[in-house]
Amino acid sequence: MNVDFLPVYRPDLSGNEKLYVNQCLDTTWISSIGDFIDRFEGGFREITGAPYAWCVSNGTVALHLAIHCLDIGPGDEVIVPTFTYIASVNTIAQTGAKPVFVECRSSDWLIDIDDVEAKITPRTKAIMAVHLYGAVCDMPALSALAKSRGLHLIEDCAEALGSTYDGKHVGLFGDVGTFSFFGNKTVTTGEGGMVVCKDEALARRLKTVKGQGQSPTQRYWHVELGFNYRMTNICAAIGLAQIERLPTILARKRAIGDLYRRLCAERLGNIVSFQKLSANVVSSDWLVSLLLPEGTDRTKVMGRMQENGVDTRPVFYCAHQMPMYSNSEHFPVSEAIAAHGISLPSYPTLSSADVARVVETLANALV
Numbered sequence: 001m002n003v004d005f006l007p008v009y010r011p012d013l014s015g016n017e018k019l020y021v022n023q024c025l026d027t028t029w030i031s032s033i034g035d036f037i038d039r040f041e042g043g044f045r046e047i048t049g050a051p052y053a054w055c056v057s058n059g060t061v062a063l064h065l066a067i068h069c070l071d072i073g074p075g076d077e078v079i080v081p082t083f084t085y086i087a088s089v090n091t092i093a094q095t096g097a098k099p100v101f102v103e104c105r106s107s108d109w110l111i112d113i114d115d116v117e118a119k120i121t122p123r124t125k126a127i128m129a130v131h132l133y134g135a136v137c138d139m140p141a142l143s144a145l146a147k148s149r150g151l152h153l154i155e156d157c158a159e160a161l162g163s164t165y166d167g168k169h170v171g172l173f174g175d176v177g178t179f180s181f182f183g184n185k186t187v188t189t190g191e192g193g194m195v196v197c198k199d200e201a202l203a204r205r206l207k208t209v210k211g212q213g214q215s216p217t218q219r220y221w222h223v224e225l226g227f228n229y230r231m232t233n234i235c236a237a238i239g240l241a242q243i244e245r246l247p248t249i250l251a252r253k254r255a256i257g258d259l260y261r262r263l264c265a266e267r268l269g270n271i272v273s274f275q276k277l278s279a280n281v282v283s284s285d286w287l288v289s290l291l292l293p294e295g296t297d298r299t300k301v302m303g304r305m306q307e308n309g310v311d312t313r314p315v316f317y318c319a320h321q322m323p324m325y326s327n328s329e330h331f332p333v334s335e336a337i338a339a340h341g342i343s344l345p346s347y348p349t350l351s352s353a354d355v356a357r358v359v360e361t362l363a364n365a366l367v
Contacts, residue, residue: 006354007311008287009184010347013238015245020237032211034233040240041194047243048161048169050177050196052203055231055239056210059158059180062193063091065229066176067126069205070152072097076125078154081111082318083334084130088156089319097125101320103331107276109341110137112333117145126152131160131170132316133343134286135275139165139173146174154178158193161186162250162284171196176206181235186249186284187242189235250284252348256355257285260344263359264290271366289315289343294336296366302342304365310358315341 024030037055044053056062072078074096080088082101092099102115111129127146129137139155146153153174157163160170161179171177181192195210197203208216213226231239242249264272272290277283292298302312318338319325344358 005309006345008313008345011183011188012348016241017238020241021234024234024237029233032230032232036233036236036240040236043243051198053194053196054207056193056229057231058191059193060087061229062178062195064094065210066154066178066195067095072125077123078126079116079119080128081130082320082331085316088130104334106333108135109275109337113141126154128154130156133289134160134163134284136163136165136281143173159286164282166280186286189239192231192235249348253285256350257288259355260288267359267363287343288346289341291340301365305361308361310361312342
């Protein structure tokens with residue numbers, strides 16, 4: 001690959017990752033038992049403030065585990081934004097429940113609470129709030145609505161590690177929160193995820209079910225249906241090394257996001273638009289994403305940028321337009337964002353000169 005090529009993401013593995021992985025190899029603790037599992041979970045609880053946190057094999061199974069352990073299944077409905085990564089929706093369907101799609105807000109691209117309220121039926125069992133690109137849903141309002149209607153509240157925080165609302169970390173507002181550590185996330189373990197919660201009984205069940213439903217006191221005695229959703233000690237070792245540097249990583253990513261917004265305003269004016277966050281929100285700026293002008297050929301713009309060594313990716317397509325979930329519903333705000341949004345290179349080792357190059361490349365591609 002050309003050294004001048006700027007990908008959308010590149011993990012920063014410059015800390016203790018190799019040291020810790022080699023410790024796993026030297027001790028032969030390479031599977032789902034080992035010291036790094038406990039250390040990673042403990043570190044994650046410390047940085048988020050979550051009373052309970054259990055690591056799992058990826059972010060998708062974290063969501064499925066959460067939904068399953070809330071006893072959501074056939075005949076139930078779960079409200080979810082149509083503008084989201086498909087795992088948010090698939091994991092609902094995998095339990096036998098029905099995903100009920102709702103609109104997002106044009107300001108921050110996140111779940112529209114008015115549409116949520118309108119879609120609640122006697123079959124509704126839960127609301128799934130998805131914090132996209134580091135932005136944070138209106139959690140106080142969603143929490144109040146869920147409580148008033150007797151509904152579970154699930155937070156999909158796959159893209160929002162480090163994001164807060166009124167100083168409170170995402171994942172701590174609802175019944176359960178889930179995180180992803182895929183290679184392009186703020187903290188990576190290659191593949192991996194985490195479930196967090198505040199309720200002790202739910203925490204015990206999450207831990208039991210992720211380990212094949214095995215009794216915590218009697219080995220090979222299985223007390224309920226479970227899954228093999230365990231993280232390996234090697235992945236946890238990488239994760240621990242990552243969260244040791246999380247404050248530094250977040251500071252750099254936020255600086256990159258601020259620089260993108262400033263340079264785009266200077267070079268492009270109001271031609272492009274970013275997610276608009278409320279004053280209560282501090283975003284992790286996971287992926288800096290923006291909307292191209294209406295009528296722009298997004299494919300051509302992305303192709304021109306690729307030709308000049310700058311990678312981009314489209315934002316997510318709407319779930320209600322996917323073949324397996326296709327229906328006659330229309331969500332104009334979500335559909336417009338899905339059609340015009342792109343994500344820019346956003347990794348923490350990106351230099352300020354690199355950011356300026358991306359903005360200039362974007363400006364030239366829009367001509």
